[in-house]
Amino acid sequence: MKFKTCSGSLKALFITLSLLFSPAIFAEDDAMGAFIQQIDTQQEENNADNSTDVAEENEVESVVIQAEDDDEDALGEFAAQLDNQANHQSDDEFALLQYLLAQQNAPLAQNLTNHTATAGSFASYSSHDNTANNHSYLPLHSSAALIVDANTGKVLYEKNSDQVRSIASITKLMAAMVILDAKPNMNQVLTVQSADIDRLKGSSSRLPVGTKMTREKMLHLGLMSSENRAIHAMARNYPGGLNAFIRAMNAKAKSLGMNDTVFYDPTGLDPRNRSTPQDLVKMVQAAHKYEKIRYYSTHNSASTQVRATVKKTQRVKKGKKVRKVTKRVTQIRQVNYRNSNKLIRNGDWDISLQKTGYIREAGRCMVVYAHVDNRPVIMVLMNSSNTNQRTNDAYTMRSWLQQM
Numbered sequence: 012m013k014f015k016t017c018s019g020s021l022k023a024l025f026i027t028l029s030l031l032f033s034p035a036i037f038a039e040d041d042a043m044g045a046f047i048q049q050i051d052t053q054q055e056e057n058n059a060d061n062s063t064d065v066a067e068e069n070e071v072e073s074v075v076i077q078a079e080d081d082d083e084d085a086l087g088e089f090a091a092q093l094d095n096q097a098n099h100q101s102d103d104e105f106a107l108l109q110y111l112l113a114q115q116n117a118p119l120a121q122n123l124t125n126h127t128a129t130a131g132s133f134a135s136y137s138s139h140d141n142t143a144n145n146h147s148y149l150p151l152h153s154s155a156a157l158i159v160d161a162n163t164g165k166v167l168y169e170k171n172s173d174q175v176r177s178i179a180s181i182t183k184l185m186a187a188m189v190i191l192d193a194k195p196n197m198n199q200v201l202t203v204q205s206a207d208i209d210r211l212k213g214s215s216s217r218l219p220v221g222t223k224m225t226r227e228k229m230l231h232l233g234l235m236s237s238e239n240r241a242i243h244a245m246a247r248n249y250p251g252g253l254n255a256f257i258r259a260m261n262a263k264a265k266s267l268g269m270n271d272t273v274f275y276d277p278t279g280l281d282p283r284n285r286s287t288p289q290d291l292v293k294m295v296q297a298a299h300k301y302e303k304i305r306y307y308s309t310h311n312s313a314s315t316q317v318r319a320t321v322k323k324t325q326r327v328k329k330g331k332k333v334r335k336v337t338k339r340v341t342q343i344r345q346v347n348y349r350n351s352n353k354l355i356r357n358g359d360w361d362i363s364l365q366k367t368g369y370i371r372e373a374g375r376c377m378v379v380y381a382h383v384d385n386r387p388v389i390m391v392l393m394n395s396s397n398t399n400q401r402t403n404d405a406y407t408m409r410s411w412l413q414q415m
Contacts, residue, residue: 149411152400153392154374157288158408161296161380161387167412172288175271176393179368179376180237180351181291182279184298184308187234189259190226190245191301197227201248207240212280212370216240217346221320228315234307236348237367239278246277253277267293282372288391295378295389299364308364311355317344353402354379360409367401375401383412 149156155171166172203222218224218232218240226248229241249256260274272286272294286294298304324337351367354360364380374394381388390408395401 149407151392151404151407152395153404154394155288155391156393156404156408157292157389157391158412159292159389161299161389167388167415168408169288172391173271175285175287177282177370177373178279178284178286178291178393179370179373180239180279181286181294181366181368181376181378182274182277182284183233183237183242183368184294184304184366184378185260185263185274186242186246186256186277187230187304187307188298188301189256189263190230190249191303192259192263193249195226195248197225197230199226200224201226201229201244203240203244204247206247207243209239209278209280211276214239214280217348218317219321219342222317224315224317230303231307231310231313232315232348234304234366235310235313235350237351238348239280242278243276264290264294267297269293279368279373280370282370288393291378291391292389295364295380295391299380305364308366309350309355309362311350311358313348315346315348317346318342352377352379353398354405369398377401377405379405381409383409386412388412 149168149170151170153170155174155176156168157166157170157172158168159166200223203218203220203224205220207218208220209216216239218238222240224241226245229238229245232238233242233245243253246256247253249259256277257274260277264272264274269286269290272290273283275281275283318341320339320341322337323340324335326333327336350356352362352365354362355365360379361382362379363382364378366378368376374396375392375398376394377390377392379390381390390405392401392404395404
C-alpha cells in the first residue's frame with residue numbers, strides 16, 4: 012500500500028490522516044499487514060473457527076494483495092514520504108500535518124521536523140572528531156549498540172552492550188538455526204492453523220488459517236519478511252512439538268555461550284525473549300554459517316500464491332424464506348513480500364545476513380553482518396524509537412567505520 016500525496020485540498024489530507032490513525036495501524040507488530048487485512052483476514056479467521064458445516068461446495072476467489080513488509084513503521088514511513096513531497100504541499104497543509112502528528116505521536120513529529128531540517132542526510136563524522144575517534148561516543152538513537160570485527164572478534168564500538176533487552180523478531184535467527192539443525196524435509200507442505208494466530212499481541216498476518224505452504228517457503232518468508240505464522244507453524248511441526256522447539260532454542264543459545272539470553276517463543280512476539288548485544292553477535296556469527304539463512308534473510312522480495320479454504324456464510328432466498336448457508340470457499344491470493352530491512356531495499360550495502368525486529372517492549376532492533384570497505388563486521392542495534400532512526404544509526408555506524 013502506498014500513500015499518495017495529500018496536496019490539493021485539506022479534505023484529502025484529513026481523509027488520509029483518518030485512515031492513518033485507524034487502530035490497525037498501531038498494532039504491536041506487522042502494522043502494515045494488519046491495515047491491509049484488518050477486515051478480510053479477521054473474517055476468514057472467524058469463519059475458520061466456526062464449526063457449522065452446512066454445504067460442501069468449493070469455489071475459487073482470486074485476490075491480489077500488494078503487501079508491505081511487516082516490520083515497517085507505517086506512521087514513520089508515511090511521514091518520510093510526506094517529507095519528500097513537502098515541496099508539493101502548501102505551507103498550511105504541511106503545518107497542519109505536523110500539528111496532527113504532534114497530537115498523535117510527539118516524538119515522531121519531532122523526528123519529522125528534524126528530518127526536514129537536515130534534508131534527509133545521514134549523520135557522518137570527520138576523522139578529526141576526537142569524540143568519535145576515541146570509540147566512546149557515537150550519536151546513535153538506539154539505546155544499545157555494538158560493532159565487532161567478524162574476523163577477529165575485536166570490539167570496534169560499544170554502547171550498553173551488556174544490557175539485557177527484549178529482542179523481538181531477531182529471535183527468528185535462532186528459530187531458523189533450530190529448524191535447519193533438525194534436517195527436516197524442506198519440501199514438506201505444512202498448514203497454518205488457528206494455533207499459529209498471534210493471541211499475545213494481536214498482530215495480523217498475510218497467511219490466513221488453512222494456508223498450505225512448503226517448509227522451504229515458510230522459512231523464506233519468515234526470515235525475509237518476518238512472517239510470524241510461518242515461523243510458528245514450523246516450530247509447531249518440530250519433533251516433540253512447540254515446547255520441544257523452545258527447549259532446543261535455549262539449548263542452542265547455551266551451546267553458543269549466549270549466557271544472558273532466553274527464549275519463550277519462536278517468533279519474538281513474547282517480550283520475555285531477551286538478550287544482549289554481546290550475545291546477539293554470537294548468534295549472528297553462528298547463523299552466518301547457514302547458507303539458507305544468509306540467502307533468505309537478504310533476499311529483496313518474493314511473491315507467493317496463498318491458497319486457503321475458509322467457511323463463508325451467505326443468505327439464500329427460496330420463495331419468501333431466507334436462510335443462512337455456510338459453505339467452504341477456496342481462496343487464492345497473490346501476495347507480494349518485501350524484505351523488512353530498508354538497508355536491503357536501498358541496495359547500497361554489502362550485507363550477507365540481517366534481521367530486523369519490533370515489538371513495543373523492544374523498540375526497533377536490527378542485526379547486520381556486512382562488509383564495510385571489504386572488512387566483515389557485525390552490527391547490533393537495539394531499542395530505537397522508529398524505523399528511520401534505526402536505519403540512520405546503521406548509516407552512522409558505516410560512515411564512522413569508513414573513516415577509521
